[in-house]
Amino acid sequence: MDLGQLNDDQKAVLKQFREAVKDCTPPHSDDVYLLRWLIARDFDLAKSERMFRNSMEWRRKYKIETLEEDYKTPEVLTKYYSAGHVGVDKLSSYLMVVRYGATDLKGILQSVKKKDYVMHVIELVERGIRTVRNNQAKYKRRPDAINQACVIMDMAGFSMRHITYKPALETALQLVQFYEANYPEFLRRVFVINAPKIFSLLYSMIKPFMHEKTRNKVQIYSYDSAQWQAALLEDIDPEELPACYGGTKTDPDGNPNCVTMVNMGGEVPRSYYLNSRPDTNYKKYLSIANGSKEQLQFQVKDANTLLKWDFQSEEGDIGFTVYRKKSGELIPVVPYDRVDCQMSPEEGEIHCEYAGHYVLEFDNSFSYFRSKKIWYSITMESSKVVCENGN
Numbered sequence: 001m002d003l004g005q006l007n008d009d010q011k012a013v014l015k016q017f018r019e020a021v022k023d024c025t026p027p028h029s030d031d032v033y034l035l036r037w038l039i040a041r042d043f044d045l046a047k048s049e050r051m052f053r054n055s056m057e058w059r060r061k062y063k064i065e066t067l068e069e070d071y072k073t074p075e076v077l078t079k080y081y082s083a084g085h086v087g088v089d090k091l092s093s094y095l096m097v098v099r100y101g102a103t104d105l106k107g108i109l110q111s112v113k114k115k116d117y118v119m120h121v122i123e124l125v126e127r128g129i130r131t132v133r134n135n136q137a138k139y140k141r142r143p144d145a146i147n148q149a150c151v152i153m154d155m156a157g158f159s160m161r162h163i164t165y166k167p168a169l170e171t172a173l174q175l176v177q178f179y180e181a182n183y184p185e186f187l188r189r190v191f192v193i194n195a196p197k198i199f200s201l202l203y204s205m206i207k208p209f210m211h212e213k214t215r216n217k218v219q220i221y222s223y224d225s226a227q228w229q230a231a232l233l234e235d236i237d238p239e240e241l242p243a244c245y246g247g248t249k250t251d252p253d254g255n256p257n258c259v260t261m262v263n264m265g266g267e268v269p270r271s272y273y274l275n276s277r278p279d280t281n282y283k284k285y286l287s288i289a290n291g292s293k294e295q296l297q298f299q300v301k302d303a304n305t306l307l308k309w310d311f312q313s314e315e316g317d318i319g320f321t322v323y324r325k326k327s328g329e330l331i332p333v334v335p336y337d338r339v340d341c342q343m344s345p346e347e348g349e350i351h352c353e354y355a356g357h358y359v360l361e362f363d364n365s366f367s368y369f370r371s372k373k374i375w376y377s378i379t380m381e382s383s384k385v386v387c388e389n390g391n
Contacts, residue, residue, distance in 0.1 A: 003031055003035060014035060089240065095151075096124075098151060102264060102266065111272040150187075150189045159196075282377060299358075324354065
């Protein structure tokens with residue numbers, strides 16, 4: 001649905017929606033952008049506004065607006081995460097190829113933190129959106145149209161390791177949830193090709209987290225190349241489709257896999273793996289029982305003191321929040337986040353704008369069976385620190 005296809009009632013809802021969210025600062029404020037949220041929630045004004053505001057908060061929390069400048073892609077993701085832009089489809093949709101089956105997700109997730117992997121995928125999506133908006137003539141079929149993307153998900157090489165490795169499954173679910181909540185109507189079509197029978201296991205786990213509108217955009221094909229090539233060529237002109245998928249596009253040297261646009265994935269060398277053993281030198285130890293939380297409270301005597309933390313768990317992720325105490329109330333200054341600090345240390349810092357008491361909270365309440373062991377170091381600059389509890 002595009003702006004020109006709206007009936008009078010839908011136009012009225014769009015006008016109300018524009019007025020309702022005028023206090024927000026979205027990345028784009030044109031009617032085409034706002035229309036996405038209404039379509040996603042079937043023009044229910046209250047639900048659309050709630051979804052929109054939640055997404056604006058998500059963008060603020062993850063600093064999406066400065067992602068292009070701030071995020072530095074780890075080399076292992078550049079070389080071994082197989083996803084890239086190859087062209088456009090017949091409806092001017094941004095065309096991507098993801099060689100999911102050829103990607104060594106276990107190796108990648110032992111080489112970077114889950115957050116880095118997730119942010120890399122988000123940056124790819126944001127990069128696509130920027131590319132489309134900066135080249136409307138190529139990627140927009142008409143001025144009032146919603147820009148969308150078409151994705152070829154190649155599952156060749158997919159095996160049980162993609163399902164049984166828990167961090168890979170967790171990140172897949174997280175990415176689906178992020179997409180559903182923050183990129184409405186971004187996808188036009190997803191072609192899943194070379195899908196083995198066990199792919200149905202992964203899809204059955206992910207499907208409940210997908211909106212019906214998204215599920216209806218997914219077409220799944222097995223190894224019958226004649227079948228999926230015909231489907232691809234129905235939507236994509238041959239000159240825009242890599243030759244390995246039935247088109248005519250190649251690399252400058254004639255490579256049909258278009259590896260200059262989408263790498264071939266492959267096993268991640270162990271030289272990239274992170275050292276998962278915690279450094280216990282000059283660090284204190286904290287045990288957090290399953291289903292519980294532990295807090296460390298510090299006194300900051302001077303405003304603008306720099307509070308720094310460095311911690312790592314022996315096994316599993318941990319929730320982490322920093323609060324400022326005011327009149328007995330805990331005010332979050334670093335929002336809660338699940339930190340995968342078992343592979344490498346989590347380091348961070350904040351400027352304490354006010355003198356007073358600050359609380360660092362380690363949260364294991366989500367773990368029903370497993371306790372966590374944390375090695376930590378908390379330091380402050382330009383102020384004497386008094387630790388009031390903790391080891």
